[in-house]
Amino acid sequence: MKPLLFAFAVTIPACTAMQHDPVAIRAASLRSGICVLHHVPLREATVYEFAPVHVATLDPGMGTEVHDRYPNSLPVEYEFKKSEFNTKPVRYRYCPVCQQSYHRDLDEASKKAAEEWKREHHT
Ligand SMILES: [Zn+2]
DSSP: HHHHHHHHHHHHHHHHHHHHHHHHHHHHHHTHHHHHHHHOOOOOOOOOOSSOOGGGGSOOOOHHHHHHHHSSOOTTTTSSSOOEEEEEEEEEEEEEHHHHHHHHHHHHHHHHHHHHHHHHHHO
């Protein structure tokens, strides 16, 4: 029993540190196939990468910040639906809960930003 307890003691602080590192969360989730944040299996889908310009030249804005909170959601340069700009098909593993949370938080962040903009420009 002792070695097991020791393993737990070592694992818990490591988990806490990982909560703040989106890259580590993503890597651990891909390794196990389970979202480290939500404990649900990752799903795999064909998504479409933004193709016209190199991703590094994009201004990802709020999307990246929110994505870092849910590292298993789809990154800003990908879309589930093919469009005029998102044309390159890629297989991607994502967490459905992260994806939902990402949309919810991004929605809230956009609304807040819009309200702030209104306050600054119309008062
Ligand atoms: Zn998740």
